[in-house]
Amino acid sequence: MAGLESEADNDGETRPLLQDNDGLSRASSSSTLAKGPEASSDEEAGSITTLPPSRSAEDDVLPETSPLGRTVTWGSAYIIVISRVIGSGIFATPGSIVRAVGSPGLALLLWVAGAVAAACGLAVSLEYGCMLPRSGGHKVYLEFTYRHPRFLASTLIATHIILLGFSASNCVIFSRYTLFALGLDADVSDFWRKAVAVGLLTVITFIHGCLPKLGIRIQNWLGWMKVGIIIFMILSGIYVVLFREASDVRADRSLPVWDDLWEGSVWNWGTISVAYFQIIYSYSGLDNVNNILNEVKDPIRTLPSITSTALFTAASLYTLINVAYFLVVPIDEIKGSGEMIAALFFERLFGHHIGGIVLPLAIALSAVGNVMVVIFAQARLKQEIARQGFLPFSELLSSTRPFGSPLGGLLLHFIPSFLVIVVPPSSDVYSFILSVEGYPGQFISVAIGGGLIWLRFKRPDLQRPFKAWIPAVLVTLGLSSSLIVAPFFAPGGFPAYAIVGLSM
Structure with a gap:
């Protein structure tokens, strides 16, 4: 370089x-x-x-040292990315995706397409991140690209980050899998489901705020454990294939075979887009470390290697684990599984005691790991917003006292996460969260991709250690634009998630 x-x-x-x-x-x-x-x-x-750095538009995005120091190594950065990417999505969304699109074949096709789209979007983030290696992610990139009217881009992205940057979905999954493992999922009220989710959010906020070094160690350990769980599930599916004649699982004739892989496929783009938002959510987080580059050692060299490694890891594991689901769980049960497909997978393979208790608790722990890394990065991103004076009480909210942690950013993250957990009904909250996070993000994706092409022509003087392939940028722009208009063509009217997203 x-x-x-x-x-x-x-x-x-x-x-x-x-x-x-x-x-x-x-x-x-x-x-x-x-x-x-x-x-x-x-x-x-x-x-x-x-x-x-000065407050000019040029100098304000130069690299700078975080008040927390450059303490994030390659290994920690990889866990921050992979633990953010591999969250509740792969354990919760495959059932609703198959139910929406109608067939395992189309569902698998969408997961592969999601990996390709994620790679294209990652190329855009890498060019920006290596060109402007400073904490803040999309906020920094939009501010640098769109300078007029002054502060418009800053205000819009800050509003998006504050209102929609929450950690609710994995708290919900933790609650559901924990209650399922304890045999209480069918009996407890909405209040207790939400109370468990809020309890997790509160505990993790406390750990990151008051015991930051312990928080990093815990999230690193949980990240590796999560990867191990998925590998174990894939190996279990392979076992079914190799020993299917002796396996009780394969005695069920309702399991899919290659001849009917595409049977029942729904090719309506409005319907597909709803499923695709959930797949995008499962791949989201590849740019998680862009939010904390001020704390990463040697960020320009570290960023491309950790993100590309994380993308390859996630794409491989996602494809294989979906195949494992289809091999073990009958298609009708998959469509009716809601967010509990992984629990059904384990229960059919290992029986009620191990498959219905021990392994769902392991998935609940993996959701904890995701919540930890999201709060870790989002709190620092919101601290950056406060440092630039876009929030009231900015000096207080940007302080690292007294524990050397972004307490103000943690508070800003806790409040919307708490509200998203407790306000919607429990039956609808998970899918609503995924869609309402994914839809507004497409507008930012269009702005980022279009801005990158604009800078190529208007600012050739910028150093670009990494350059995105222009066709990849165009794919990102085209896909994001089509997802923005897709709700207008969905059967059953304009969906609520799009209304909320447009309002934001």
């Missing part, structure tokens, strides 16, 4: 944003003038500029 020196990489604040014809960045040139002529030779050698 031209322009990076190994010494500077270790310190983190290295790469100039802009490159002039004489080989010096504009930012470092202005810093040289500020520091005097004796600093000139050091600047030309690529040494670190220690002056704080």
Whole structure:
């Protein structure tokens, strides 16, 4: 990566944003003038500029050191990404996806298409992230690209992050799988389902706020455990295939075979889009580490490697685990499983005691891991918004006192998450959360993709250590645009999630 020196990489604040014809960045040139002529030779050698960035549009997105320090290593960054990507989606959504699209074949096709779309979207995030390696993610990219009217992009993205950046879905899954394992799922009231979910949200907020180092250790351990659970489920499906003649599971003739893989497929785009939003949710989070790049060691080299590794891991596991579901659970049961398809999978393979109690509790723990990494990243993102003065009491909300953690960001994250859990009915809350998170995100995806193409032509002077393939950007733009208009063509009228998303 031209322009990076190994010494500077270790310190983190290295790469100039802009490159002039004489080989010096504009930012470092202005810093040289500020520091005097004796600093000139050091600047030309690529040494670190220690002056704080100005409030200009150019300097405000330069790399800077987080008040929490550069403490996130490659391994921790990978867990932050993979544990965010592999959350409740793969354990909860396959049943509702098959019910919506009608057949296992079309469902599998959508999961593969989701991986391709995720790769295209990831390319856009990588170009922006390596070009502007600072915490804030989409907020930074939109602010840098769309500067007029002033503060419009900042206000819109800050509103989106504050109102829709919550951790409700995996809290709901934790509650349902925990109650299922305890045999209480059918008997408890809505109040207790929501109380368990809110309890998890409260405990994790407390850990990240008051015991931040312990929180990082716990989320790392839970992330690896989650990957292990999915691998175990895939191996269980392979066991069914290899020993199907001796297996009681295969005695059920309602299990799908290749001849009827596409039977019952629903090809209406409005219907497919609803299922596809849930698949997008399952792949979301590949850019999770973009939100905390100020804390990542050597962010420009780390970002592409961890995200591409995480995408390959997730795509492989998702495809294989869906095949395992179809091999073990009858298609009619899959369609009626709601969010409990993984519980049915385990119960059919291992019986009620292990499959209905122990393994659902393991899935509940994996949901805990997802909630932890989402809160970890979102709290820091909201702290960045407060640091820039877009919120009342910004100085208080951006402080890291007294525990060296973003307490203000954690509070801002807790409130909307709490409301989303307790307000909607329990029967509808999960699918509603997935859709209402996914739909407004398509508008941001269009703005980010279009902005990237615009910058290619208007700002060729920007250094781009990673360059997205333009067809991949166009795929992202086309898919996001089609998903925006899809609710208008859905059978049964304009869905509630789209109304809420447009309102946001």
